[in-house]
Amino acid sequence: MQLLLIIIGAGIAVSAIARKRNVEPGMIIVVLAAAASFIPAVPRLELDSEFILAVVVPPLLYSATRGASFAAFGANLRAIITLGVLLVLLTAGLLGLVASWLLPTIGAAAFVLGSVLAPPDTITTVSHGDEIGLPKRVTSILTGESLVNDATALTLFSIAIGVVGGEHASWQHGALELLRNAVVGIGIGALFALMTLWIRKRLGNPTLETALVLLVPFTAFLVAEEAGASGILAVVTAAFSISINLTLDPRHQYPGAYRTRLQERSFWPVLDFVLETFVFAYIGLQLRFVFEDLAGSREPGLVRTLVAAGVLLVVAIGFRLVAVYLLFGRWTLRNHLIKRRSERDESFRNAYEQARQRRNRGGGEPLDPPTQKETLLVGWIGMRGILTLAAAGAIPKDVAGRDAILAIALLVTLGTLLTQGTTIGWLTRRLRFDLSGERAEEEGLREQGRRIVAGASAEPATDPDASFEAQRLALGRAVMERRLTEEIAREMIEDIDLRQAARHTAHPAGA
Structure with missing residues (x-):
């Protein structure tokens, strides 16, 4: 306990x-x-292997999802699935093969290592996107990727742990398991969201409402895992549903909700900080003891493990860059070929335009592939982080090569943070993105939002709270009608919440 407080x-x-x-x-x-x-x-800290995954990852993931834009997620779904599913599968397979070649004595645990190292943690970088100067498209892709790739990697991790434990598995079994985990996990997350939305408005107390929401990531994750499904997708689904409905959907608004929203905006960042600090420090404090264990063993041994960590670091960084270029390049090539065929074949052009209209996002044009600059930035932002460290710490102690996997996970995470994490700002500046158009569009949306709020405020209301509620409902309708983005609406709703809280502080009930 003393060491934890010091940390x-x-x-x-x-x-x-x-x-x-x-x-x-x-x-x-x-x-x-x-x-x-x-x-x-x-001293050496020893925690149960399930503790970090069950207690640390769910709230961190829930918090990250709360601020994500569902519309941006849908608009960039193709890129997100490409990176969050396909690229994770390819990366885990490649790193597993390289690890089995470098460390043959750990056997099937090489693919446990591959699944541990596969998912990049881009949420932390994205949270500082405005400071770094990241384009909005890149931010949306990386946010969505980080939410999806965690589920893919943890499903692979569970399958790999089962194989190491003696369970039979095949490629077909793995694909079906991944699909089943995703479908059931999403269903469980949606069910928890419905229950939470129904219960929350009936509590009438910000402390109780916040406590209820705090339980959601843990319970959704554990129930899904007990059902053999993806706990990560259950948490992401619940977080998306609860956040969007409570903020923007008029059907889920209720008196006094502004107090809970303000409380949660202060609560979640504090919890994130404590949990992230704990995980980073816990894994770092294992280094000497893991090295001592490796030095005292014949296989794989300390030197061989360090060499493997260096090779896997280079492969992980290099493969992401190459794979992102190839995957996005295939998309660009396909669009180019379709365009050329459309110029020659009128019937094909008409059929393609009809398909585009069916797939359009709220009346706008479907998104084109990322540009070369965006592709390079997405490929370079591939630091490993919380999930890699947490999954490595969650490996059962009887798995062969566990100490080597822990050491490699820590060193690869450090390596990506030092090489990629410290150069993202420099690379973004060198690429010289022109964000003037994005900023002008955002300011235009803010101005439109202010007009919407002013119009709702002008409506006569005997109760001041009713006026604030009308402003929020007007913003929510604007989002549903695609006249305003979720990000701008949430920003303005936070301002309304603060003004309403300030009014009640200055004029308390009964005063």
Whole structure:
């Protein structure tokens, strides 16, 4: 307990310094914790293998999903599925094969390592997208990818752990298992969202409502996992449904909800910080002990493990870059071939235009493939993070090569943070994205949002709370009608919530 308090206290100080210097705090915490592990007086922390995945990952994922845009997710679905499913499968397979060649003594556990290293953690980078200067398209793709690839990687991780434990598995079995896990997980998440929305408006107390929502990621994850489904997709589905409905859907608005929204906006970042600090520090503090275990074993041994970590780091970074170019390039080539055929074949052009209209997103044109600059940036942003460290820590202690996998996961995570994490800002500046159009469009939407709010405020209302509610409902309708984006509407609803809270503070009931 004392060590845990020291970790969190040190994390606060480290994060304060790191953010002032625009450096990722998690990277510094891992490095410092790894260095601290070599202090003789530091004990080895031992946690149950299921603790990190069941207690740490669900709330972090729920919090990340709360701020995501469902419309942007849908608009970029093709790119997101390409990266979050196909690329994760390819990466896990390739890294597993390379690991089995470098560390033959760990056997099938090489593919456990492949699934652990496969998913990049891009949410942290995206959260600083405005500061870095990331284009909105890149931000949307990376956010969606991070939500989907966690589910894919953890499903692979579970299958690989089962194979190591002696279960029979085939490619067909793995594909069917992945599909079943996804469908059942989404269904369970939707069910939890419906129950939460029904119960929440009947509690009438911000503390109880926040406590209820806090239970959702844990219970949805555990129920889905017990059902043999994807706990990650259950959490993502529940978070999307609850967040969008409570903020934007008029059918789920209720008096006093603004107090709960304001409380949650303060609560979730604090929980994120504590959990992220704990995971980064916990894995870093394992380094000396893992190295000692490896040095004392004949196979795979410390030197061979370090070499494997270096090779896998290079392969992970290089393969993502190449694969993103090939996958997005195939999309570009397909569009080019369709365009050329459309110029020659009028009947094909008419059929294709009809298909485009059916697939359009709220009346707008379907999105084209990412540009070359966007592709390069997406390919480079592939740092490993919380999920890689958490999954490595969750490997059962009786799995062959567990110490080697822990060490490699930590070193590859550190390597990607140091090489990619520290150069994203530089690369973004070198690519010189013109964001003036995006910013002008956002400002235009804000102006439109202000007009919508002003129009709702002008309607006569005897109760001031009714006026605030009318403003929120007007914004929600504007989003449903595609006249406003979710991001702008949420930004303006937060301002309305603050104004309503300020009014009640200045004029309390009964005063």
